[in-house]
Amino acid sequence: MITHLPQVLTADELARARQLLARAPWADGRATAGPQAATVKHNQQLPSHSDQAQALRALVLGALDRHALFFSAALPRRVLPPAFNRYAGAANHYGNHVDQAVRHIATGPLAGQRLRADLSCTLFFSDPASYDGGGLVIDGGWQPPPIKLAAGDAILYPGTSVHRVAPVTRGERLASFFWVESLVRHTEQRRILFDMDTALQQLRQRDGESAEAVALTGTYHNLLRLWAET
Numbered sequence: 051m052i053t054h055l056p057q058v059l060t061a062d063e064l065a066r067a068r069q070l071l072a073r074a075p076w077a078d079g080r081a082t083a084g085p086q087a088a089t090v091k092h093n094q095q096l097p098s099h100s101d102q103a104q105a106l107r108a109l110v111l112g113a114l115d116r117h118a119l120f121f122s123a124a125l126p127r128r129v130l131p132p133a134f135n136r137y138a139g140a141a142n143h144y145g146n147h148v149d150q151a152v153r154h155i156a157t158g159p160l161a162g163q164r165l166r167a168d169l170s171c172t173l174f175f176s177d178p179a180s181y182d183g184g185g186l187v188i189d190g191g192w193q194p195p196p197i198k199l200a201a202g203d204a205i206l207y208p209g210t211s212v213h214r215v216a217p218v219t220r221g222e223r224l225a226s227f228f229w230v231e232s233l234v235r236h237t238e239q240r241r242i243l244f245d246m247d248t249a250l251q252q253l254r255q256r257d258g259e260s261a262e263a264v265a266l267t268g269t270y271h272n273l274l275r276l277w278a279e280t
Contacts, residue, residue: 053119090147120206151167166235168237178199187214243273
């Protein structure tokens with residue numbers, strides 16, 4: 051399931067993020083890649099210990115906490131501390147790769163723990179008109195066109211996907227990326243819950259807290275109780 055998350059960042063938060071990124075001490079992105087990914091990774095990344103990374107991380111996590119669609123689609127148990135990358139110049143693309151299934155958390159309150167990467171997420175900082183190329187391509191049975199979202203929007207997709215970032219041929223592409231360990235491990239179960247939650251919201255908007263909405267809410271939570279790992 052690929053989910054577009056609109057307006058994760060407000061205009062003020064986006065402006066603050068861009069101020070921080072303008073002073074970013076970029077480093078070679080291959081330093082944090084696994085053995086396979088390092089052979090195809092050609093970008094820059096913000097060192098996790100930098101002041102800018104710490105401020106941006108708090109900004110992004112705060113925005114995710116209030117985003118109802120993110121919670122509905124991801125059912126997050128834990129979120130790996132967000133990281134930040136830049137595609138421009140010679141460091142302008144990332145070839146086909148699959149994200150590591152288990153990620154080690156190096157910073158923050160969860161430092162030293164390991165997280166199962168059920169979902170991957172990219173949050174865009176750059177206006178798509180400000181750069182050429184740089185689309186996120188996610189392979190699968192149904193392959194969407196390269197994904198370039200509005201600044202402040204994010205794309206959430208299965209961590210099992212083979213994906214790549216096409217070369218940036220003009221300008222720069224700035225983004226945050228992170229992984230989510232879901233309360234519900236299996237993609238098919240998360241999809242059922244997401245579809246049910248979406249339908250319930252529409253039912254409530256039309257009919258209020260009807261008897262049918264209450265009954266279906268109970269079914270939703272019983273399924274979540276059956277499938278969730280806490």
